[in-house]
Amino acid sequence: MNTFIYCIKQGFRNFFRNSIFSIASVATVSACIFLFCMFLALAENLQSIVRKAETNVGITVFFKESMTESEKKALRERISEREGVGEVRYISADEAWESFQKEYFGDRASELSDAFNGDNPLADSDSFEIFMKNIEDQDGMVAFLSELPEIRDINYANTVVNALKKVNRGIYGLSAIIIGILFAVSIFLISNTISVAAAMRRRENEIMRLIGATNYMIRSPFVVEGVIIGTLGALIPLAGIYYTYKRVTEWMLSQVSAISSSGAFKEIMDLIPVSEIFPTMLCAGLILGVLMGFIVSRITIRKHLKV
């Protein structure tokens, strides 16, 4: 116990004695974790947008004109019975027209309605809107529906979702490369810092060894130093991210509200609130920083201080 406390103290001592290198390492680790968290936030949000887009759009099925109410009812039953179907909603022609006006014209919807003299340009456009429990099942559902003779047309958000997914993948790839490079630099700098610390303490370590210090005792101050670098390198950017992310969400909200006050677009573009995303970032960032500091310093010091 005494030894453990002593080693921690020595770790801090190392950290401060080696201040220039320590600061450089902390700065790089910070940059690395900052970007990591930023990309994490971006990825999470994009994913959430894709998910919302998918579930929001669902599959819209239009009927052949000849279909009667009871046939529609029977069809609805058949669809509902299929596995994975969450909800089948009947949208009447009037409802379809109303929601079209709202979504695209917002407050000026009544003007548009006047222009059409109350006629519904979407007459005969009643439909089922089918929401899958699991979005992966959508393709199977579409395949099933297109086989049905009663159905005239199927709309689903394939193109939008696919485009979003493509963007997502691109961002993942790019961020993986950038973060990879930053990681390499961080690892290099931590390793260097620990090497310098080891060189500075060589004499001390020799004396310790002759007095009968165990390897654990000789090495752990350096590991502590590495962990300090990693922890600070995580906490600093996390604090920064918390603040930045909060600001960005607020800004986005005001921007989106300015464009359209309601509707699917706004819902989709709402960012994940900071209170929801930050715990994940905190955990990921801290674990990353601490582990990086721990592992890199451990390996470095093992190489440096062989018995």
Next chain:
Amino acid sequence: MIRFRNVSKTYETGSRAVKNLCLTIDDGEFVFIAGKSGSGKSTVIKLITGELKATEGIIEVNGTNLLTIKKRDIPQYRRHLGVVFQDFRLLNDRNVYENIAFAQRVIGASNSEIKKNVADMLRLTGLSAKYQNMPYELSGGEQQRTAIARALINRPDIILADEPTGNLDEQNSEEIMKLLYRINRMGTTVIVVTHSRKIIETSGKRVIYMDRGTIVDDIPGEEGHIYGMYDPLPQEKKRGRSRRRPQDEDESGGLS
């Protein structure tokens, strides 16, 4: 007890520092190791501390076989040894107290134990007034006494001192030797490497002379001769102590 049986040490460079050495040092003995530069004295010390492994032969220290000792057992083994060097090897960024306490921290002693033991050591080495000084604020003798206090604080069975007075003037050397004799009288085995003919000749202790890696002479100490150079030995007696001729004990052996 320290026992070397046919020990040889060849460095990676091929230089044979110790050749076929046989040596026994009993518990509580005081032994000088002397000899020309490069004769292998420091190598012998390093073999005892386990810094070096013998290339051939068996070294046994207090029942521990250094040939077969496991690496992870070496720290525990070293805690029974105290080492002192010519260049003191103090930690320059810590004061006297912390330098002495360092050895106790290494073995995980509690703060209260450390406080008590360091105070004891400071008293023994006469450094009580200087415990807050940094090493560069001390004389060479004081630095070496700090190093000895550090070596002694864990109550080792053996003190190994490689030219402890090599950097000191005569007066400081005398003080250091006095301290080492005193430590020996308290029961600790003490092995001192030295170049000082004067220290050896006035000590009355056992002297092992080395040359080119072997022991060329082993002169036993004089019974009852404890204070070494502080004893009022007649000049003839001192000159009479010569190499290659074990000292015959006579009536002039000093008494304390």
